[in-house]
Amino acid sequence: MLKKKNLSEWYHRILEDAEIVDSRYPIKGMPVYRKWGLFIIREMQRYLERMLEESNHEPTLFPVLISEDTLRKETKHIAGFEEQVFWVTLAGKNELERRLALRPTSETPIYEMFGLWIRSHTDLPLKVYQSCAVYRYETKHTRPLIRGREFLWNEGHSAHVDEKDAERNIKEIQRIYTRLIRDLLCIPFIINKRPEWDRFPGAVDTYAFDTLMPDGRTLQIATMHNLGRNFSEVFDIKYETETGEHEYVYQTSYGPSFGRLLAAVICIHGDDRGLILPPKIAPLQVIIIPIVFKESDTEKILEYAKRAKEKLESIGVRAEIDDGEERPGAKFYHWEMKGVPVRLEIGPRDLKENKITVVRRDTGEKSQIEFREIEKIENIFDDISRNLRKRAEREFEKGLLKAKSLKDIENYVGKGIISVGWCNKKECAEKIEEYASILCTDKNPMKCIICNNPGREIRIAKTY
Template sequence: MAGGKGDNNATASVVRSTKERKKVTALCLTNSKDSNFGEWYSEVVTVSEMIRCHDIKGCHILLPWSMGIWKRMQNFFETEMEEMKVELCYFPMLASKDALQKEKDHIKGFAPEVAWVTRSGDSDLEVPIAIRPTSETVMYPTYSDTIRGHRKLPLKLYQWANVVRWELTNPTPFIRSREFLWQEGHTAYATKAEADKEVLEILELYRRLYEEYLAIPVVKGKKSEMEKFAGALYTTSVEAFIPNTGRGIQGATAHCLGQNFANMFDINYEDDKGKKAMAWQNSWAYSTRTIGVMVMVHGDDKGLVLPPKVAKVQVIVVPVPYKDADVKDMLNACSATVKTLCDSGILAKSDLRDNYSPGWKYCHWEMKGVPLRIEIGPKDLANNQVRAVRRDNGAKVDIPMTKLVNKVKGMLDTIQQSMFDVAKQKRDACIQVTKTWDEFIEALGQKKLILAPWCDEEEVEKEVKTKTKGATGSAKTLCSPIDQPELPEGTLCFASGKPAKKWTYWGRSY
């Protein structure tokens, strides 16, 4: 530990055992990720100050620590939207009953989750108003009014918004909330080829968001007909996996809507030959669920572990004094270190509170998942250095002040890549290729992410769901990977014995 022999004092000790951490810091989690995952997750997102509970079940207050992560993702995405010339807009959150009725097939999937406003003050509304579960019905009348000729295409809009889906069972912070934040894009093109191209471009952006920023490996794939977005021609997604629970989780989606909604909302235009034509549309979105997936994949029994690219604070600087130390010089060194790092673009701050011991501060910032801790003690001052400690693996290194910025940037890059590599290794260790029903059932019982040859028939998928139904839910298709492994001629579907048409990932999911 930085600071020399004085660091053995109780005020500067870092307690490692669970019992001692709890005694000295009162910051130890009471639940273990391996043995009590659900309770561990709820505890982590609360104690780390990401959320606070609201008095309406299923709704949560997002505190600055989580909103800082969301903002970092927004920054990445907004830059990409500018590159793709998708324009920012905002549409109201309220939808008329008539608009919802106009797309009965689509809203059927959301009907149980739609929240309705039925009163204003003491008066009943003549016609109930829906709070958007998604925005097609709110946005597409405007698309119909705007798109009259082919020169108005493509129309490419996106917004940051909140959505309400009245989840009836097991609301979980970030993962399945009654209100959540999301980005949603809605575009219209003259041709299907243009729409198809954009779907893959957006899907790649979502892959980058998960893998390059959240350090989470995902599979890019296409949903089955049974699992696609209601009203879509087809749905693509990025799928993550939680090894601790053996469950897949849909990370983000990009839908080709075809001309279904154009027909519903009369989104037609006059082409360059003066003939009437219908637009081809897409919609795509990711939400604050991304934050929950990040917590589940990377968190440990000390709390959060944040990838540097999305952390609100990338480096925390902590003084490590003892009774004979010159505290003033140490505090000045901490402040100077923070300034040097911030001037170079690193998100750094110091914890100079004098009513907490260094050991308490270490545990506090470990709980909050800050990627890198810098300690400055008397020995460090004398040697013109700092000690850096990684949150992801606890590795320590002494850094000369003359090399501070370059070394810290290098460490943050290494942490980011290492977190992805570790997560991918754990995910890949859970992938099980199965070719028969018995192998499938065995792998499902072992909480595996199952890759199996499938005949791509909806009745077979329904049968698999029925036959695997249990207390923890049914197995279902997660996605068919866009990058398909080779399917040897004569390969049979694991469930039906019919000729297989594709490889598909199966498993239980959130």
């Protein structure tokens, strides 16, 4: 199936064939995560949680239910989510006195507890995270992993003595997310400071990690929020200073969507044959295919394949042997579709010469290595990651466009991220948003594309 011809159809086919998720569950927007997809998400989760704990974040897990009183404490916050909240109104057959919400995000319940945990400046900074599911009644067209009503994410929350320390934490999270997104997943992105009307409800500033999908639309894959004192004043989160005074804490919150990250990996790296996975997150990193022409060679070739598998596993590589009845061509097709980074072919000639044929999924390049050099597979993994990263970055850069007229916008919409000028007037913003969504505002001076008055650069794009 041609990915460029119909990305949506290709994407849904890959989700099913590669056992990523099954969307046939009878509640819209709540897919079933299958083994291939869930393994990849767990690898992301482990990688991220390790970095968070190295930066002194404490692992936590909060209840999925939030009392209505707690959720309504921050009025701007609840106003931003009210349309999307799932409410629990019954316990068995009995109507509840107060409704309970399925968490749409966790600022309010976590900060309820922060108010109990924080007493002194010695308790700060306090940084916690949880990996969990959140629930939002998404009324737009749902897409598996991209826009749903239940989705998996990691959310972090912090409290600090002052604004400067809160900003330091935002920069640290930016470094952590960069390692997750660019280094592990090989996905390019741009960080956009959201305009005032598109900030997270209750935030002072919102920063979004946006990547560019092959159809020219942007996908928001992570966010960071500077909350200032907006929540601490509502939840009475104070600390005693060294001089005995009491001050409200400064706060930040942040999180990547594991589902959207997985969707980006699938769409950005994949090709007409299926998935292409960065080796570190691949459920299976090496598939070994015995190629037998004569029955008399079967036992020797299988034994050779087993030795190769054992050697790979001894250095921590996830490897399997496909010794099924299908023809080699059918096996190649299957494992290419699943995105396995490296295929090892072992035939009579390889056996005779004590070599192994290596095929890369990202390039299709075929080479031979000595059996004793099989540990070099790890170097090939590094080369694959570098190649995927460079290839994705080249495509991303092609999609960074600059419009000097409305005609340019018309030509560029749906082809990438477009830089235009805006004068800061609401009526001009509304005209721009007839073409695409405003992702961010910048400091660079640029004449407004609508009224030609002095303004500043903004970035716009069609979004998911």
